[in-house]
Structure formats: C-alpha cells, structure tokens
Amino acid sequence: MDFSPLWDWFRWLNGATGIKLTIFYDSFDRWRFFYGFLTSVRLQATCLALSVVVGVVGAWLQGARSRILRGALQGYIQFFRNTPPLVQLYFFYFALGYVLSVEGDGGLRQTLVSSFAWAVICLSLYAGAFNIEIFRAGIEAVPKETVEAAEALGYSRLGAYVYIVLPLAFRISLPALNNNLVNLVKTTTISYAIAVPEMLYVANQIWSDEVNVPEMMNVLLIAYVSLVGVVVLVMNKWERALRVPGYVS
Amino acid sequence: MLLPFRLARPAEPVFSPTARWGLMLIVLFALSVGAAEAQTSAGQPGILATIWKWTPLLAQGFALNIAISFLAMAIGTAAGVPLGICQISLLPPLRGGSWFVTQFFRNSPWLVLLFYCMLLLPFEVNIAGHIVPIPGWIKSTVGLSLPVMANMSELVRGAIRSIPAGQWEAADALAFSRRQILWMIILPQCVKRMTPPWMNLYAILTVATPLCSVVGVSEAMTLTRDALASEARNELLVPMYLYLLAAFFVYCYPIARATQALEKKFAVK
Numbered sequence: 001m002d003f004s005p006l007w008d009w010f011r012w013l014n015g016a017t018g019i020k021l022t023i024f025y026d027s028f029d030r031w032r033f034f035y036g037f038l039t040s041v042r043l044q045a046t047c048l049a050l051s052v053v054v055g056v057v058g059a060w061l062q063g064a065r066s067r068i069l070r071g072a073l074q075g076y077i078q079f080f081r082n083t084p085p086l087v088q089l090y091f092f093y094f095a096l097g098y099v100l101s102v103e104g105d106g107g108l109r110q111t112l113v114s115s116f117a118w119a120v121i122c123l124s125l126y127a128g129a130f131n132i133e134i135f136r137a138g139i140e141a142v143p144k145e146t147v148e149a150a151e152a153l154g155y156s157r158l159g160a161y162v163y164i165v166l167p168l169a170f171r172i173s174l175p176a177l178n179n180n181l182v183n184l185v186k187t188t189t190i191s192y193a194i195a196v197p198e199m200l201y202v203a204n205q206i207w208s209d210e211v212n213v214p215e216m217m218n219v220l221l222i223a224y225v226s227l228v229g230v231v232v233l234v235m236n237k238w239e240r241a242l243r244v245p246g247y248v249s
Numbered sequence: 250m251l252l253p254f255r256l257a258r259p260a261e262p263v264f265s266p267t268a269r270w271g272l273m274l275i276v277l278f279a280l281s282v283g284a285a286e287a288q289t290s291a292g293q294p295g296i297l298a299t300i301w302k303w304t305p306l307l308a309q310g311f312a313l314n315i316a317i318s319f320l321a322m323a324i325g326t327a328a329g330v331p332l333g334i335c336q337i338s339l340l341p342p343l344r345g346g347s348w349f350v351t352q353f354f355r356n357s358p359w360l361v362l363l364f365y366c367m368l369l370l371p372f373e374v375n376i377a378g379h380i381v382p383i384p385g386w387i388k389s390t391v392g393l394s395l396p397v398m399a400n401m402s403e404l405v406r407g408a409i410r411s412i413p414a415g416q417w418e419a420a421d422a423l424a425f426s427r428r429q430i431l432w433m434i435i436l437p438q439c440v441k442r443m444t445p446p447w448m449n450l451y452a453i454l455t456v457a458t459p460l461c462s463v464v465g466v467s468e469a470m471t472l473t474r475d476a477l478a479s480e481a482r483n484e485l486l487v488p489m490y491l492y493l494l495a496a497f498f499v500y501c502y503p504i505a506r507a508t509q510a511l512e513k514k515f516a517v518k
Contacts, residue, residue, distance in 0.1 A: 082501040083494045084456040086463070087470060091490040094477075098486050133256065141252045172254050186358040193463050200361060213368050221361055228356040247251050 020212040023219065029206050036202030037223070043119060043198055044185045044231075050124035051184060052177075055131025059169075060161055062136055073132070080129035085122070086190050092122045093194040119191035127184040134180060138173030139165055171242045178235040185231050189224070199223060255516075278491050285484040296488055303476040303489075310469035311496055314458040317390050317468065321458075322451050324394035329401025334431070336406045347402070354399035359392075360460050366392030367464040386468070389461040397454055404446050408439035445512040452504045456497060469493060 010024035023033040061073055080088065097111050097118060104110035113121075142165050150160035170177075192200040200220065207216040285296045294302075335347035354362070366388050373382045412435050420430040462470035473493050477485060 078502065078505075079494075079498065082452070082456070082505055083497045084459040084470075086459040087490065087494055087497065090470070090474075091487075091494060095486040095490045098483055137254055137256045141254045143252055168251075172251065176254070176256060182356075186356075189358040189360040190460065190463075192360065200358075200364070204364075217365050217369060221357055221365060224358050224361050225353055225356045228358070229352075232356065244251065 019215055020210060021215050021219065022210045022212060023206065023216075026210075029210065032202050033199070033206065036197060036199040039116075039196065039202075040188065040198040040200075040227070043116065043123075043188050043191060043196065046120050047123045047127065047184055047188060048181055050120065051127035051131055051181070054124055054128025055135045055177075056166065058128060058132035059135035059139055060158075062132065063139075063157075063161075076125075077129045077132055080126050081133075085126050085187055086193060088126060089119065089122045089190055089194060093118045115191070115194045115196050118194060119188070119196050123184060123188060123191070126187070127180060130180045130183075131177065134173045134176045135169060137176070138169035141172045142168045168244070171244050172247065174239050174242055178232075178239055182228060182232055182235065185228055186224075275495075278488065278495060281487045281491055285488050293482070296485065299480060299482075299485060300488060300492055303472075306472055306476065307469055307493070307496070310467060310472035313386060313466070313468045314455070314461075315500075317386060317393065317458050317461060317466075318451065318455045321390045321393040321397055322454055324391070325397025325454075326401050326447070328394070329398040330405055332398060332402040333405025333409070336402060337409055339427075351399045351402040351406075354395050355403060357396070359396050359457050360463060362395050363389055363392040363460055363464055366395070385464070386461065386466045389464055389466050392464075393454060393457060393461075397450065400450050401447075404443050404450070405439065408442045409435055411442060412438055441515060445508050445515065448504055448508040448511070452501050452508070455501055455504075459497075469496070 007025045010021050014020050014022075014025070022029040024030060058073060058077070062070060064070055093115060097113060098109070100113060101109040101111045146164060146168070147160055150164040155164065188198065189200050191198055192204070195201060203216045203220045207213045210216075282296045282300075332347050332351060335343050336351065338344045338347070367385065370388045370391065371383065372388075373380050375381075416434060416438070417430060420434045425434065458468060459470040461468050462474070465471075470493065473489055477489055
C-alpha cells in the first residue's frame with residue numbers, strides 16, 4: 001500500500017501549522033519509531049510469558065516440603081514486592097552486570113548479558129513475585145476434595161497440580177492476574193533507564209534530534225495508552241470467556 | 250464447591266516474623282560487603298566506612314523520596330475522590346468524562362506521565378508580576394500524582410459499588426436525598442473499605458518515586474549513582490545498590506504488613 005499521500009499531508013501540516021510530526025514524513029524517524037514500538041511489544045510479550053512461568057513454578061514450590069526452599073521463595077517475593085523496580089533494574093544491570101562481565105580486548109569490559117535481557121530478567125522476576133501470590137490464592141481456592149479425588153485416581157503431586165489444580169486456579173485468579181500483567185506492561189517503560197531501545201527511548205532520541213518535544217510527548221502518550229488499552233481489552237475478553245460459571249469470590 | 254479467592258491471606262507462621270526478612274537482607278548485604286571488602290586494594294577505605302560516609306547524603310535523598318510520595322499521595326487523593334464520585338454521577342457527560350480521564354491515566358505508564366509533566370510544565374510561572382520558579386521535584390510530584398488520582402478514582406468507584414444496594418434503598422425509604430445518602434451513609438462506609446487498598450496504593454507510589462531520578466530529580470537513586478560515580482570503585486556497586494534497596498524495603502515492608510493486618514481485620518467473616 002502506498003502511504004505517501006498521508007506522509008505528504010503530515011509534511012504539509014508541519015509547513016502550515018508547525019506541528020512537527022517527523023515520525024510520519026521522515027523515513028528515518030518513522031523506521032526507528034516503528035522499531036522502538038516493536039521492541040516495546042517484544043519486551044512486553046516476553047516479560048508477560050516469563051512472569052506467568054515464574055508465578056506458576058513459584059506457586060508450586062510454595063507447597064514444597066523443604067522449609068528452606070519455602071523460606072527462600074518467600075524472601076524473594078517480599079524483596080521484589082517491596083523495593084522499587086527501577087532500583088532493582090539498576091542493581092541487575094550495573095551491579096550484577098558488572099560482576100558478570102569479562103575483561104575484553106584493550107581492557108574494556110564486555111558484558112555477558114545485554115540490556116534487553118537484563119530488562120526481561122528483572123521485570124519477569126518483579127511481576128513474577130506478584131504472580132506467585134496471585135496463583136497461590138487461586139490454588140487455595142481449589143477445594144481439597146478435588147485434589148484428593150485426583151490423588152485417588154492415581155495422579156502424582158505434579159500431575160494433579162498440572163492437570164487438575166492449575167487449570168482451575170488459573171481461571172479463578174485470572175482477574176487479579178490480568179491486573180498485574182497490565183501493570184507489568186506499563187512498568188516495561190522503566191527499561192528506558194538502561195538504554196533498551198524501546199518506544200520511550202526512541203522517542204527521546206527523536207525529540208532530541210528534531211526538537212519536537214510536545215509533539216513526540218503526545219504521540220508517545222497516545223501510543224502507550226492505546227497499547228495498554230488493547231492489552232486491557234483482550235484481557236477483559238479473556239477473563240469473561242474463562243470465568244468459572246457460578247463462582248462468586 | 251470452590252472456595253473464595255483471597256489475596257490478602259495472613260502469612261503462615263513459618264514465614265511471619267518481620268525480623269526474618271530484615272535478617273535475610275542484612276545477611277545478603279553483609280555477604281556483598283564481605284565479598285567487596287576482599288577486592289578492596291590496600292590503602293583504600295573499607296566498604297562499610299565508605300557507605301557510612303555517604304549515608305547522610307543518601308538519607309537526604311531518601312527524605313525527598315518520602316516527601317514526594319506524601320505530596321503526590323495528598324494531591325492524588327484530593328483529586329481522585331471527587332473524580333471517583335463523578336464516575337457514579339447521574340449526568341451522563343460527567344460520568345463518561347470522569348470515566349475517560351480515569352481510564353486514560355490508569356492506562357498510561359508512570360514514567361511517560363513523568364516525562365510529560367517534566368518536559369511540558371513550565372519551569373516558572375508569573376503570578377501577579379512575581380516570577381515563581383517551579384523546581385523539578387514539584388513537577389515530577391505532579392506527574393506521579395496523576396496515576397495516583399486515577400487509581401484513587403477507581404478505588405472510590407469500586408468501594409461505592411461494593412456497598413449493598415439495600416443501604417441505598419433503606420436510606421431512600423427514610424427520605425434521604427441522593428446527596429445525603431452519598432455523604433452520610435455510603436461514603437462513611439467506603440472509608441473503611443478503602444483504607445487497605447489506599448495504603449497499598451501509597452506503597453506502590455513510594456516504590457515508584459525513584460522514577461524521578463530518570464527525569465533528573467536529585468532523590469536517593471540519583472544520589473546513589475552520583476556517589477558511585479565519584480567513588481569510581483567497582484567493588485562498591487553491589488553493596489551500594491543493595492543498601493538503597495534495603496532502605497526502601499525497610500520503609501515499605503511494614504506498610505505492606507499493616508495493610509495485610511487491616512485487610513484481615515476488616516474481612517467479612
């Protein structure tokens with residue numbers, strides 16, 4: 001499809017009103033903003049998936065027999081819940097990132113983990129800590145009799161967890177989970193601080209180059225609100241579809 | 250029968266003592282200090298001594314974090330309560346408008362709002378011929394209070410909706426006007442219900458205050474990075490960041506515990 005009339009209109013808009021939306025008519029800015037958008041979506045999707053995995057595994061480990069394991073898990077949850085995600089990110093990227101770096105050629109240190117990977121690790125652990133509590137509450141809402149029935153049918157602890165408890169718990173805890181996942185999508189913007197080239201970072205580059213702060217700021221705000229709005233819509237639809245019939249908490 | 254879903258369950262006795270988590274952090278911190286101490290070359294001051302040297306400055310920064318959180322919470326609550334009440338207004342434009350404002354600010358990332366306020370609010374205003382400068386931290390406080398306002402608005406709406414319809418009907422039968430019902434019967438009951446989530450919102454806001462460092466406010470995070478930059482000692486990185494994390498933990502964890510305790514106390518049996 002040929003968008004050039006649209007781009008030309010934005011160029012005309014700049015000439016006529018001074019509204020400088022370079023991301024539409026300047027192909028360099030357009031592409032870097034587009035890649036920033038893609039990086040944002042990629043970061044958000046990866047973190048969403050991983051944080052759910054952390055939540056599921058963590059909630060399972062909370063039922064472990066070892067007190068030390070449970071204690072360590074609880075320590076992790078409380079630590080990540082009660083400290084600022086931005087400071088966590090800095091801690092991972094600058095402090096642990098330094099520890100995990102090697103002396104490269106010419107005395108420069110080479111990091112082993114990229115900033116994108118650190119953002120994924122940190123944000124997944126951060127949201128995962130909340131997910132564990134959410135899944136735990138969901139698992140507790142599954143009646144003991146159901147688990148006992150599964151055991152009577154010869155399910156192992158893991159088997160009963162994967163096939164019986166988790167599907168039910170997932171549906172029960174979906175509203176709380178959605179809330180947290182929407183929060184995670186919003187929190188991914190903090191990866192700006194460690195120079196992950198996502199939308200906010202790219203927008204910052206663009207407004208530094210083109211000196212169009214108000215335009216870019218509004219574009220950015222609208223872009224994020226729509227992005228999060230889409231996530232909220234999809235999640236709400238999903239929530240309604242998966243609601244356990246007749247269940248009132 | 251499926252059991253009720255409860256998030257705020259009191260922690261099991263095995264995990265409950267607060268001291269345990271404090272202890273864990275201290276052990277973690279001590280380990281990192283020990284490891285860093287081992288890397289300190291001769292003639293340099295020790296890690297603990299260095300951290301102690303910077304503590305007064307970091308405490309000043311942390312005080313600014315707390316001040317920002319108090320102020321943003323106050324503004325957010327003051328603006329959010331009327332907005333939430335507007336959301337149940339009988340006037341469709343008012344209801345729709347306040348719903349839109351709430352959803353808009355709830356769905357926008359905190360950092361983006363912070364940038365927005367930081368870059369687009371004026372740095373000084375002219376009040377009756379006097380030039381009044383607006384420092385950056387005030388602008389970032391305004392930025393943080395916007396999402397607080399939206400969340401508060403949702404809290405108020407949720408709390409009002411959670412009051413059983415019987416209360417409205419009974420008050421109606423006693424010839425209270427709508428305004429009287431809201432002010433004298435519904436909202437007083439909401440206050441109790443809203444207290445735990447309100448405290449939770451405060452805790453969320455407090456851990457969001459370091460975001461101000463990204464837009465250049467000299468709060469604890471900025472000062473920690475400045476201190477690290479001026480020391481230029483890599484073995485200091487881990488202990489210093491852990492120190493800051495611990496400071497936030499010590500402040501926020503008791504709030505989280507108190508929230509849980511209140512929720513348990515107010516829970517309907």
